[in-house]
Amino acid sequence: EVxxxxxxxxxxxxxxxxxxSCAASGFTFSSYSMNWVRQxxxxxxxxxSYISSSSSTIYYADSVKGRFTISRDNAKNSLYLQMNxxxxxxxxxxxxxxxxxxxxYRFDPWGQGTLVTVSS
Amino acid sequence: xxxxxxxxxxxxALGQTARITCGGNNIGSKNVHWYQQKPGQAPVLxxxxxxxxxxGIPERFSGSNSGNTATLTxxxxxxxxxxxxxxxxxxxxxxxxxxxGTKVTVL
Numbered sequence: 565e566v567x568x569x570x571x572x573x574x575x576x577x578x579x580x581x582x583x584x585s586c587a588a589s590g591f592t593f594s595s596y597s598m599n600w601v602r603q604x605x606x607x608x609x610x611x612x613s614y615i616s617s618s619s620s621t622i623y624y625a626d627s628v629k630g631r632f633t634i635s636r637d638n639a640k641n642s643l644y645l646q647m648n649x650x651x652x653x654x655x656x657x658x659x660x661x662x663x664x665x666x667x668x669y670r671f672d673p674w675g676q677g678t679l680v681t682v683s684s
Numbered sequence: 685x686x687x688x689x690x691x692x693x694x695x696x697a698l699g700q701t702a703r704i705t706c707g708g709n710n711i712g713s714k715n716v717h718w719y720q721q722k723p724g725q726a727p728v729l730x731x732x733x734x735x736x737x738x739x740g741i742p743e744r745f746s747g748s749n750s751g752n753t754a755t756l757t758x759x760x761x762x763x764x765x766x767x768x769x770x771x772x773x774x775x776x777x778x779x780x781x782x783x784x785g786t787k788v789t790v791l
Binding site: 610672 | 715717719721725726727728729732733738770772773774779780781782783784785
């Protein structure tokens with residue numbers, strides 16, 4: 565069974581940093597592009613970042629560019645999101661999601677999410 | 685930047701048909717994907733590339749895309765279909781774009 569499990573969320577002060585992780589299982593992680601998508605409380609979905617299977621291609625949403633860094637470790641079947649200079653508006657549930665193949669530009673499946681709260 | 689517009693809410697009687705629209709400039713030229721999100725849960729892909737259903741998704745879910753509007757259709761609506769629904773496309777200038785989301789209520 566394909567499974568994605570996020571971790572690393574929590575409460576952080578504005579200006580602080582946090583590193584999210586996503587552990588993948590049930591598929592050949594190194595063959596798939598991955599994404600982070602977030603959802604602020606009571607709001608819609610917002611794509612955050614994309615990384616190709618070999619890490620050769622990376623994209624960021626304008627709202628996080630220069631502050632967030634996506635990375636992966638294919639040997640550990642893990643995806644990461646390093647978040648620096650956090651702002652109140654970064655408060656959200658963060659989901660990791662797989663691109664199901666051949667740069668299909670969609671998300672399937674999703675992890676259960678991890679909540680990041682930025683507050684003083 | 686590319687934007688997708690959905691109605692805030694759609695209501696449908698039990699057993700009837702719900703149609704959720706997703707509006708965007710020339711969206712018919714793009715591949716549209718649809719996600720269902722129930723309260724407290726992660727989104728689930730229900731339609732990909734305009735009209736294709738992933739395995740495990742009931743045939744009651746269907747999609748179409750033409751011109752400036754894509755549509756997700758839920759036939760014979762059930763109580764379990766109550767959820768938020770989001771459309772999504774990839775755009776070369778904006779990368780991934782989600783629609784504003786539609787809350788479906790089954791009466």
